[in-house]
Amino acid sequence: MSAPKKTSDIVSALNDFEDIKLTDKMFGKFAEHMYTLAGVDLPLTPKNHALIRNRIVKLLRRHSLKSYEEYWAMIERGGAELTSEFISALTTNMTSFYRESNHFDFLTGALPELSKKFGSDIRLWCCAASTGQEPYTIAMTACEALGDQYKKARLLATDIDLQVLKKASIGTYEEREMQGLPPAQRSKYFEKVKAQGEEFWRAKDQIHNMIRFAPFNLMTPKYEFQHQFHVIFCRNVLIYFDEATTKKVIDNLTACLAPGGYLVLGHSESGNVKHTHLKPLSRAVYQKI
Ligand SMILES: C[S@@+](CC[C@H](N)C(=O)[O-])C[C@H]1O[C@@H](n2cnc3c(N)ncnc32)[C@H](O)[C@@H]1O
Structure with a gap:
């Protein structure tokens, strides 16, 4: 994908990312990987599907990748930094001071x-x-x-x-x-x-x-x-x-x-x-x- 120049190009490039399909097979690979790495259990539900898609699509953008399959191939090649980035994307970090006071x-x-x-x-x-x-x-x-x-x-x-x-x-x-x-x-x-x-x-x-x-x-x-x-x-x-x-x-x-x-x-x-x-x-x- 060539670098977009006008706002309309940027919006259309972002929409391109939104259109990338996360298949159930790829969902399964990401969910299983997260379970192995962090114990986080993400069964296939519409909510978890949206969660994985929304969070990993940001990594596709960051690495200029065109599909979840390409991202998975990169993850499979390994590397501490990529693993850490993957874990960080899929953890939920909500917290606050004096929570459950x-x-x-x-x-x-x-x-x-x-x-x-x-x-x-x-x-x-x-x-x-x-x-x-x-x-x-x-x-x-x-x-x-x-x-x-x-x-x-x-x-x-x-x-x-x-x-x-x-x-x-x-x-x-x-x-x-x-x-x-x-x-x-x-x-x-x-x-x-x-x-x-x-x-x-x-x-x-x-x-x-x-x-x-x-x-x-x-x-x-x-x-x-x-x-x-x-x-x-x-x-x-x-x-x-x-x-x-x-x-x-x-x-x-x-x-x-x-x-x-x-x-x-x-x-x-x-x-x-x-x-x-x-x-x-x-x-x-x-x-x-
Ligand atoms: C929802 S936050 C809770 C934060 C805080 N304990 C609270 O109650 O406000 C959950 C935290 O657990 C961390 N976490 C998830 N899996 C973990 C694991 N396997 N080992 C250590 N921390 C983990 C996440 O990174 C995230 O920061």
């Missing part, structure tokens, strides 16, 4: 008690951190709950999607991404910065320095960490997994949780949790016994 009320009560019980170091893990609103909310909650002892709380924030993880580690948000953050918290823990004539909010060092960001795939067969965690947040990611994958992930998370520690899931995700070492406490919150 009762979990942060729970954490406010739990942290002083954990601090008394476990002493100097409270280790927290946010294992599907997306663009960072969740780990920064955990860090703010720790600051409020532990006062001048806040440095005791050390947080690991991970995600499979390297693009969102990069954004999380920078910790800079547009106004629309600050939704959910009360004004008092906003001015205490964030500062306004200007870049290219636009205003953003940036996490202050106090909360930024509490968090270590790293890539982690929950499909890793066995999770190996030097120390167990006292609190694990694994929210709104299990919904993308099938029952067998969810069970494996819950088993792995429970194994790396210290006895007495807490596992926090998304509100809609507690239905399938059956583990002999997990005691349900409150909505989607479990304690390891």
Whole structure:
């Protein structure tokens, strides 16, 4: 396709992309690949078909390809960058500050008690951190709950999607991404910065320095960490997994949780949790016994 020059050419070139057909066979290949890489289960439904088509058509444009078949051939040739781009395109990263806020009320009560019980170091893990609103909310909650002892709380924030993880580690948000953050918290823990004539909010060092960001795939067969965690947040990611994958992930998370520690899931995700070492406490919150 030659480079379009006029607006009408651009519109018609974009329409060309919209017209490219995603066959059920190609849908199946992409869905299976995503399942193998990330555990994300995408059965053939009209909604998932539209999701894969809409997200991958952007990659066709980016790589100037004419069909999903061409894109698949490129993916099959492999390469870390292409794989990462594919995963990033097909993950859903919706998040916000203080999402499912009762979990942060729970954490406010739990942290002083954990601090008394476990002493100097409270280790927290946010294992599907997306663009960072969740780990920064955990860090703010720790600051409020532990006062001048806040440095005791050390947080690991991970995600499979390297693009969102990069954004999380920078910790800079547009106004629309600050939704959910009360004004008092906003001015205490964030500062306004200007870049290219636009205003953003940036996490202050106090909360930024509490968090270590790293890539982690929950499909890793066995999770190996030097120390167990006292609190694990694994929210709104299990919904993308099938029952067998969810069970494996819950088993792995429970194994790396210290006895007495807490596992926090998304509100809609507690239905399938059956583990002999997990005691349900409150909505989607479990304690390891
Ligand atoms: C809907 S967001 C939830 C974000 C946050 N936990 C919350 O509740 O607001 C789901 C996140 O899970 C991540 N994810 C999906 N599959 C994953 C996997 N296999 N390992 C780690 N993270 C994964 C996605 O990249 C995405 O950022």
